């Protein structure tokens with residue numbers, strides 16, 4: 001039996017666009033994901049977040065479920081287009097939803113953990129110079145974050161500035177798989193820079209407001225990269241894959257500079273880094289209180305002369321999830337050890353870990369998702385090993401509380417420990433939720 005520390009923070013996570021629905025309610029205006037999902041061919045079968053899990057209306061029922069599972073904390077995100085439906089125009093009715101949600105959570109003794117930005121940029125911001133491509137996005141974001149701190153500051157103990165800047169910049173402006181669907185690597189690095197800058201400016205605003213008892217950090221998706229062989233060229237490929245996925249974000253935040261090797265590699269592709277201004281890196285690297293780590297899988301790469309990163313993914317030996325991601329719990333341990341060794345001794349939280357599997361409701365009205373239980377258990381073992389060696393890991397949030405809108409995959413991929421029947425909006429606790437409930441009660445895994 002593996003025990004976790006007494007005050008270990010057991011949670012689950014969701015995000016606004018993936019669960020709320022009610023996209024035109026109480027003053028909300030479109031986000032770039034409303035636009036993107038309504039654009040032909042961008043999402044599976046043209047799925048959108050118009051209704052999603054109808055959480056905007058069913059939040060009390062969903063908080064009840066959180067209570068039943070027994071989570072200590074719940075990580076959700078706030079929809080910027082509900083708070084500022086237009087530039088500079090605050091919408092109190094949008095804020096009221098989050099006040100209702102937080103009240104419900106506090107009534108059930110569940111710690112609210114809020115992500116300020118989980119990809120639903122207001123369309124008005126995109127229409128003004130491309131959203132994160134426009135340095136003004138920093139100003140817009142700080143105005144938004146400051147309003148949240150004013151209205152909810154001290155009732156939310158953990159604030160996360162951004163969810164996965166890699167996805168909201170590289171995947172969105174470089175690869176094009178996510179909104180707004182650009183395929184321009186220079187734009188991707190400009191967006192990444194402004195997102196990181198907005199993070200630093202928001203942390204500075206948070207400090208100035210002196211919000212008692214609350215902490216602020218950022219959540220990064222981190223993918224350990226391993227060489228396919230001991231060949232020097234494969235090791236170089238892994239170095240570049242690591243820079244692409246991890247160091248490009250970790251280094252500015254914790255070391256106050258972009259990684260030299262990647263600057264050199266990227267300068268051949270994007271030309272001048274003229275979007276980096278005097279003082280930006282000092283702002284980006286202002287001290288934070290914790291690091292959120294989203295971990296799903298690792299990458300294995302071999303050298304490829306023709307690819308931008310000189311790296312080509314090769315499939316790993318492990319089993320895969322429905323997303324095609326290799327299951328590699330030991331890589332989570334490696335990642336945590338590396339972060340502790342090379343980046344920070346600050347408290348860390350696994351703010352997302354989970355998996356999509358083929359889930360079906362069987363005759364008995366249940367969902368026997370043994371693979372998901374196995375996935376979570378193995379990753380918790382890796383986390384426990386890190387903690388046992390003195391690692392400063394303070395909590396774990398399963399992605400996700402419930403099945404939801406899986407971005408470009410729409411509703412075709414289920415990550416929830418709670419099943420959602422989208423026809424009826426009925427929620428069914430999967431076996432993994434019942435198992436997680438026991439883990440939390442015993443604060444241990446077998």
Ligand SMILES: N=[N+]=NCCCCNC(=O)[C@@H]1[C@H]2[C@H](O)[C@@H](O)[C@H](O)[C@@H](CO)[C@@H]12
Nearest residue numbers: 015163164167177221294296352399406
């Ligand atoms: N090409 N490609 N992509 C490879 C890397 C993509 C990594 N995706 C994530 O980490 C997202 C994170 C997100 O916070 C959540 O909103 C998503 O629902 C989960 C599940 O997908 C994960």
